[in-house]
Amino acid sequence: MISRLLTFVVLSFLMACSVGHADTSTPVPKDRTVLSYKISLTDLLRIDIYQEDDLRTMSRVDAKGKVNLPLVGEVNVVGLTVSEAQKAVENAYRDGRFLRSPQVTINVEAYAAREVSIQGQIRSPGRYPLPIETSMTVLELVTRAGGFTDTAKGTAVNVTRVTPDGKKQVFTIDVDSLLKGKSGANINDNSLMLEPGDIVFVPERII
Numbered sequence: 787m788i789s790r791l792l793t794f795v796v797l798s799f800l801m802a803c804s805v806g807h808a809d810t811s812t813p814v815p816k817d818r819t820v821l822s823y824k825i826s827l828t829d830l831l832r833i834d835i836y837q838e839d840d841l842r843t844m845s846r847v848d849a850k851g852k853v854n855l856p857l858v859g860e861v862n863v864v865g866l867t868v869s870e871a872q873k874a875v876e877n878a879y880r881d882g883r884f885l886r887s888p889q890v891t892i893n894v895e896a897y898a899a900r901e902v903s904i905q906g907q908i909r910s911p912g913r914y915p916l917p918i919e920t921s922m923t924v925l926e927l928v929t930r931a932g933g934f935t936d937t938a939k940g941t942a943v944n945v946t947r948v949t950p951d952g953k954k955q956v957f958t959i960d961v962d963s964l965l966k967g968k969s970g971a972n973i974n975d976n977s978l979m980l981e982p983g984d985i986v987f988v989p990e991r992i993i
Contacts, residue, residue, distance in 0.1 A: 823894070823918050825863050825871055826982055827851060830896035833875060836889035844895065850951075857884045868892050902980050904931050906988035907938035921979040924959045927986060933965075939991040940965065945978065946985045 825831070827847050833855065835841045845853035851864025858878040863871040872890045879885040900916040909932030916922055924943060934940050940962030947955045957978055980986075 821869065822867065822920075824865055824867055825894070826898040826900065827864060828898040829894055831863070831871075832893045832895050834891045834893075835879070835885070836891070838885065838888070847898075858882050868894065898982060900982045902927060902982070902984045902986060904928070904986040904988070907935040907990050908988050909933055909935060916980060916982060924978060924980065924986060925961055925964045927980060928961055928965070928988075934962075934988060937990050937993070939989045942989060944987045944989070945980070946987070947981060948983060 825847060827849060829847045831845055831847065831853060833843050833845065833853070841856050843853075843855055845855065847853055847864055850860075850862075852860040852862050854860055855875065855878070858875075861875055861878045863874060866874060872892050875890045875892070876888045879888040879890075897918060900918065901913045902916060902922075903913050904927055905911050908928065911931065914927060914930060924945060928934065928940075928943070941960045943959045943961045945957040945959060947957070949955060959978060
């Protein structure tokens, strides 16, 4: 009888310890927005303002690179990081004297299609996704696409870009020198970072 009583007491003590040490911590929420990511056209943003539920909004970045917000109207966010966009929205509400000390949180609910196209004298032409968390150079894209064909003119690779205001820009990159590690390669040729919608064309070398 005594042994049974002792067993019961020991088991009760162990159960109490187990309950007392239960894990009460809550999971740390994962940040859904990469800090270095720059907001693009057609991204869908959720914009919250602390203790201002009436001003919460879901807005897609329009063709002008702006979002339309209650009271303040249009605010430019394209090309900004999420942190920079939050400050831009805070400034808009503060400068317009709608809020004294707004605290804005922005989440990217849906990313725009982030693709570039490479055509011409390349072994695997087509469309390639741009990573959200990092940038990509023309040299890296050429490498991903299998490299140049034997007749490619790698010294004059063209990158065509259309800016948010509709203007067309064309950059000519000497990728061949970068691939071969030539000392005379222009360092600027490897500093151009591709942006969504860029079209890369590799011309044919005239023999």
